[in-house]
Amino acid sequence: MDVRFYLSLAAVLFVTGVYGILTRRNAIGIMLSVELMANALNLNLVAFGRYGAGALGQVFAMFSIALTVTEVVVGLGIVVLLYRSRHDVMVNLASEMKR
Amino acid sequence: MLATVAVVVIAVVLIATAVAVVVSDNLVHSVFWLAAMLITTALLYVMLEAPFLAAIQVMLYTGGVITMMLFGVMLTQRDPGSRVPSASEAPGWAAPVALGLGATLLVAIWTTPELAALTPTPSGDAQKIGHMFLDRYLIAFEALSVLLLAGMIGAIVLARKGDA
């Protein structure tokens, strides 16, 4: 199996995540899409590690997993606080003008 | 041959579950689709001879993240089963931007001839990975522990009772 197959698969997953982030308004929905992107890049790293570059790719993938988990912990804390004060968790990432 | 078929099947399932995460109208369903996708990815890691990472993926991601995400959904929806339309106010440029990015990535991958020459090599077991963590990449590993510490302090600051 060619490494490019895995890379293309990862690219498709990554783009699916990007699309999710651009279309979702619910903060948790956006975080789910971020997980997709993170998973895609881990797949990339592991595939490169398998095809040539050795264990280094896996090491970096573990770093990125640890990071994503930490981000989810802090992120959910913040989202729950937002819900407590505003009773919804909608965010609009592209608001240019306010007031 | 069998391995090839298996990988293709896994890839199809992976893409299908990923799309389901993004377009599902129900966040709880989305979380479960994500769990399915993460486990499928772990299978792919096994195929790529990274069994240790596959185990980490199942334990940390599917065990930890999915549970937390479910808590998150339950705590922030009045009715956790309610519909959360995914594309209600979606900007019109979302799909073109995503497609453009995907095309860029795919073109980059398929116009790099060096990649075709790469062949699978033994990529390292848990022992080798552990050695890398505690030897060559010690400082990054230590910095990662600071990351976890910062995350922990942050989560406690946000979650504790009291003013402010």
Added chain:
Amino acid sequence: MTFTIYELAAMQPALLVMIAGLLAVGLDTFVPSKTRIAHAMLCGGGVIAAMAALGSQLYYQRTAIHAFGNMLVLDDMACFLSLAILAATGLVLISSDADTTRRNIGFGEYYGLIMIAASAMMMLVASNDFMTIFVNLEVLSLALYVLTGITRKNPRSNEASVKYLVSGAFATCFFLMGVAFLYGATGTFALSGIREALALGLDSSMARVGLGMVMVGFAFKIGAVPFHMWVPDVYEGAPTSTTAFMSVTVKAAGVGALIRVLLIAAPMRSDLWADLLWWMAVATMVVGNLMALQQTSVKRMLAFSSVAHTGYALVALATMRSTDETFVPEAAASALFYLLTYTFMTLGAFSFLIYMGHELPGKDGTSEWQDAETLSDLAGMADRRPWAAAMMGLFLLSLGGIPPTAGFLGKFYLFAGAIERGHVTIAVIGVMASLVSLYYYLRVIVWMYMKEPMIADEKPHPSVAVVIALAGLATLLIGVMPGAFIAAAEHSIAVLR
């Protein structure tokens, strides 16, 4: 691979800052929560000790320390930027006295998170490998997400925090995808390894796209157009002392890391990144200034102005390749110098907003603190607070680039260098943009000096006055005698090889 104790010296300054921060978190257990003098002394001591360590590195050690398999390198550029970051951190520590007491924020965790973020930034500007760059970038982002949302019952602060976290995580994924591509193309995460691979003639579209995505990730973190969408809302929603902290330090750390990536990993392939940076710099200057023009909230105006200033700093990086195709890495020195001037004037301007805070009667008899935000909050303040208003005037003139302030010299050095290397168009756009910016900076001065006061109950906090005075002093000092600072910036880049 064995490490010697000597290599720890490379991270000693950052380590001192982090230890002070962690002790401050632990101090909450022993010290009654109403006094904060112990926390402040501890963190201040950490900052001063780290500055002393950096000073001794610069004056006695002199040669760069490459540590831990070249993953960290404490060279002159790292020292220069670390000192700027520490100066900003010290000032924020003093001024956050106001915010923590007014809003009842726990000092232990507040100071602790500030110090952790500062230490991660110092490690970031010393990072020589994508692995350390990535981890430190994330430590500082994580600390800032929490600091943004630290006023936990304020919906604006919550929303800003969620927005920052989500766009930050998105940016991280882009950055890491780029790093993964570069790894695939070169087989290494080390900046010097990537440089070797590129020197051997590697020119795959994979490496190009990888480098592009890494730059997009950086652009997100420093808030360059078109990846600046989060900046105004986050800067506006965060408590003002957090805004002051992140608006200056993240730019110093992020642009510093970007300079190192470009100059260590891809100096001979400036064709891959110079054009991208050129467009980014132009768009950032133009959009930042045009959006700032339309704001009525001074805090939001300053947020857009900080976007615009990112654009000015990027001009230096975009014009490193002169029009006759020679590569002039020394050009990056003007970005470093600009970041230094930007640190003090922006910190001062945000501190003035904290200084002019007033109490709003809230529900059920309690009162809530509100920092000065709109033009009407500042109206007529020149009569009642002449010194502070004069200082604010100084910061605004400096931001607008009027002599004899630091901001003027920063811009002059930047644009003169760009013209010298043949990039006239971008320099003209930059000068035009800063002329436009004068309109909205002067508008604030006009309101302060020519309108009747609309608010009578502002309660200035003495510690913030100290910060304003120090920042004003630094802005004037750099403006009047820039020689030493410019020389330091040039030396920092010259040894970066």
